[in-house]
Amino acid sequence: MTPSLAGFIADSGDPQTWDDVVSGVLTSLGTEFEVVPERSAARCGERRTTWLDTFDWRLHKAGLTLEYFPGQRGGSELRLSGTGAGGTGKDTAQPVTGWQAARPHLLGDLGDGPVGARIGGLIAPRALIPVVSTSTVTRAYRLLNSDGKTVARLLLSRPALVTGLKAPLPPRVEVAEVRGYQGQARRAARLIAAVPGIRPAGKSLFADALSAVGRRPGDYSNKVDAHITADMPAAEAAATILLRLLDTVDANVPGVLSDTDTEFLHDLRVSVRRTRSAIKLFGDSLTGLTAGEVAFFAAEFKWVGDLTTPTRDLDVHLLDFEETARGLAAAKPDDLEPFRAYLQQRRRKEFRVLARGLRSERFRALSSQWRARLAAIQRDSAEGTRASRARSGRFQKAPGGSAGLLAAERTRVAFARVAKRGAAITQDSPAESLHDLRKRCKELRYALEFFAPLHDQDAYAKVLGDLKRLQDCLGEFQDTEVQIGEIRILAAAMLTAGEVPAVTLLAMGEVTAGLAARQRAARADFERRFAAFADVEGQRRMSALLRGTGVRYRINADIRDV
Amino acid sequence: MRIYATYNIKGGVGKTTTAVNLAYLAAASGLRAALWDLDPQGAASFMFRVKPKVKGGGRALISGRRPLDDAIKGTDFDNLDLIPADFTYRNMDLLLDAGDAKPGAVPGGKPARTLGRLLAPLAPDYDVVFLDCPPSVSLVSENVLHAADVIVVPLIPTTLSVRTLEQLSDFVDEFKGHRPEILAFFSMVDRRKKLHREITEKLATERYEVAQTTIPALSVIETMSVERAPVPVFAPNSAAAKAYRALWAEIRSRTN
Numbered sequence: 081m082t083p084s085l086a087g088f089i090a091d092s093g094d095p096q097t098w099d100d101v102v103s104g105v106l107t108s109l110g111t112e113f114e115v116v117p118e119r120s121a122a123r124c125g126e127r128r129t130t131w132l133d134t135f136d137w138r139l140h141k142a143g144l145t146l147e148y149f150p151g152q153r154g155g156s157e158l159r160l161s162g163t164g165a166g167g168t169g170k171d172t173a174q175p176v177t178g179w180q181a182a183r184p185h186l187l188g189d190l191g192d193g194p195v196g197a198r199i200g201g202l203i204a205p206r207a208l209i210p211v212v213s214t215s216t217v218t219r220a221y222r223l224l225n226s227d228g229k230t231v232a233r234l235l236l237s238r239p240a241l242v243t244g245l246k247a248p249l250p251p252r253v254e255v256a257e258v259r260g261y262q263g264q265a266r267r268a269a270r271l272i273a274a275v276p277g278i279r280p281a282g283k284s285l286f287a288d289a290l291s292a293v294g295r296r297p298g299d300y301s302n303k304v305d306a307h308i309t310a311d312m313p314a315a316e317a318a319a320t321i322l323l324r325l326l327d328t329v330d331a332n333v334p335g336v337l338s339d340t341d342t343e344f345l346h347d348l349r350v351s352v353r354r355t356r357s358a359i360k361l362f363g364d365s366l367t368g369l370t371a372g373e374v375a376f377f378a379a380e381f382k383w384v385g386d387l388t389t390p391t392r393d394l395d396v397h398l399l400d401f402e403e404t405a406r407g408l409a410a411a412k413p414d415d416l417e418p419f420r421a422y423l424q425q426r427r428r429k430e431f432r433v434l435a436r437g438l439r440s441e442r443f444r445a446l447s448s449q450w451r452a453r454l455a456a457i458q459r460d461s462a463e464g465t466r467a468s469r470a471r472s473g474r475f476q477k478a479p480g481g482s483a484g485l486l487a488a489e490r491t492r493v494a495f496a497r498v499a500k501r502g503a504a505i506t507q508d509s510p511a512e513s514l515h516d517l518r519k520r521c522k523e524l525r526y527a528l529e530f531f532a533p534l535h536d537q538d539a540y541a542k543v544l545g546d547l548k549r550l551q552d553c554l555g556e557f558q559d560t561e562v563q564i565g566e567i568r569i570l571a572a573a574m575l576t577a578g579e580v581p582a583v584t585l586l587a588m589g590e591v592t593a594g595l596a597a598r599q600r601a602a603r604a605d606f607e608r609r610f611a612a613f614a615d616v617e618g619q620r621r622m623s624a625l626l627r628g629t630g631v632r633y634r635i636n637a638d639i640r641d642v
Numbered sequence: 643m644r645i646y647a648t649y650n651i652k653g654g655v656g657k658t659t660t661a662v663n664l665a666y667l668a669a670a671s672g673l674r675a676a677l678w679d680l681d682p683q684g685a686a687s688f689m690f691r692v693k694p695k696v697k698g699g700g701r702a703l704i705s706g707r708r709p710l711d712d713a714i715k716g717t718d719f720d721n722l723d724l725i726p727a728d729f730t731y732r733n734m735d736l737l738l739d740a741g742d743a744k745p746g747a748v749p750g751g752k753p754a755r756t757l758g759r760l761l762a763p764l765a766p767d768y769d770v771v772f773l774d775c776p777p778s779v780s781l782v783s784e785n786v787l788h789a790a791d792v793i794v795v796p797l798i799p800t801t802l803s804v805r806t807l808e809q810l811s812d813f814v815d816e817f818k819g820h821r822p823e824i825l826a827f828f829s830m831v832d833r834r835k836k837l838h839r840e841i842t843e844k845l846a847t848e849r850y851e852v853a854q855t856t857i858p859a860l861s862v863i864e865t866m867s868v869e870r871a872p873v874p875v876f877a878p879n880s881a882a883a884k885a886y887r888a889l890w891a892e893i894r895s896r897t898n
Contacts, residue, residue: 229691
């Protein structure tokens, strides 16, 4: 659709005004076209639409829009529009049965079809969640040329929110093109534009509906992206970052409790882990919190992290299950089915423990108290700076240092730890030294991410890219070891719980052998990955990055100091 | 994408009315349909109220300078598009034989398969394409026969028309590789005429490639050019509309 055909909205939803608009539009179009009511029932009448996306807006980010249209007698369908995920710009439709607009659906609920094929890789393992619903009453007209040929269609619609408020949305006037007659459609749009009481619709109906419920596309992200600046007081920046992390924790709790999809728990855990790292990195800069209080909150977040671990570990096994089963060489995939059933049973049990914890007074108190304390620090710190500026009439150095200084100092220390510990690892070093390095890498990664807005983005991307590849290598090394250990424990537990088929134990043995091979490969790759990140060039890249915060350091000297 | 061509060497046997009605019924059943009006007279284009004009004419389409996709016009009906006729199609034989059928093509090489190549890019967008052919034996009709999956042959119930069908079957049998299915049906049948009754009953029984459904000679079919629409649109409950529905159902069940 060309920009001029994006449609119009009425200035007012008032019925009298709308009638005047419709009358004006029909009269104006009548000067150049014969305007006749549309015969096709598909374009007229009332239609309900529910927009769907994952909680983290994966479809929106990929430039896609997914709508669900309920129909009678099994005529419901999903319609995907947009150019992302291999799309050509043309809509993809797929009939669906048993779809309930009000509840989330996992990919498996879609069944086989073109929409599932296009979005499957993009959204899995996330669920499709209803974002907003509208009900629209539409009247359609055909615009005919002198041959009586339909050259465009006029759609007059009155949408209303179904979700929550049931509030009317601005009425819309749209011109739909007929293929090969774009010129006539543009002409019709120009005639409509001159009618009083309407203006070009700046937004789609979806965007209108979202605004009406106080949301915007992409309003959730698990990225830290806190609004901080280099000259902000360190305490205010620290509190801002931690509040952003707490927002993410809180945003994910309902999805975890309703067990909508496994990524809610994953995002919650990442935010908790980031919170713990942030407290460790710059908890001392939270002016107003005593060391004892900082230690208390750190311990409470450790409790939350530990609470979530068993369920997440089982999720990882279950998410990887199909691929693991397909990768078996000697055993048959079906041999592992008792193992899957056992994992699912264990997960149900662990999930109940997790849900109790997240519903507990202890968790609620942690969230509310932490939020209140951080908000107070953020407010006091910002007010302190303003007061200081007001007294002197010019900018003062932030008390307790600036965010830029904090970022440079703490990132430098984190990098130096990684560089020093990594350099000490040899072929003979025990696995624990690599596990320890992985933790230090995570701390550095979080430090970089927390202060990302303060860095030059090109320098940041280079450092982060090398660090990610090193982390992937260390992650593969440790995760495979953890999984091997867990499978051994689970095998023992299955034996204790009752009879377990010998073929299942054999298949589990083959899975652990495969994991061990992957672990060896990761170990062999470590030196190359570490050198790429922390060699002389890597240290120069980090120095360049930190110079962007306004603080000059020589990283190689720091490594000796740490 | 399945390609249906309505073809007969003879004119005035109901090729265009068949193509228009079948394309409409296919689209109405939910299939994404297109009709290419290859007849320079542009009767199918006229019935869909589309001007028989293609930018650059047949030469631009055949040479590949202008993709077929660009020439497509939406009809008044959902799921149904039209590639209009153009008066320059009268020279299509020359264009196909000129060797500039496709950039880089060998002059004179495989000119009989050019239309099939031009249609191939439409496959992701359409489930069915109908080709309405001009009445002739020419390079255009040879192209159509090579491109089509199914040749729908309207026959007037005369002894001579049976000979035409045999000639067509023999010609298609000589194709190497892909051979279209042939399905003939009797059109313009007047049940009051003994000869019509005898020929339609005899051939439908004796020859597998002759459909059981017949299209009667009804004035409502002739009024298509007055209404400028398919019969099921302006006379949905007429005997003619029912006959075309039955014909489309039989074609689909016998050729899928």
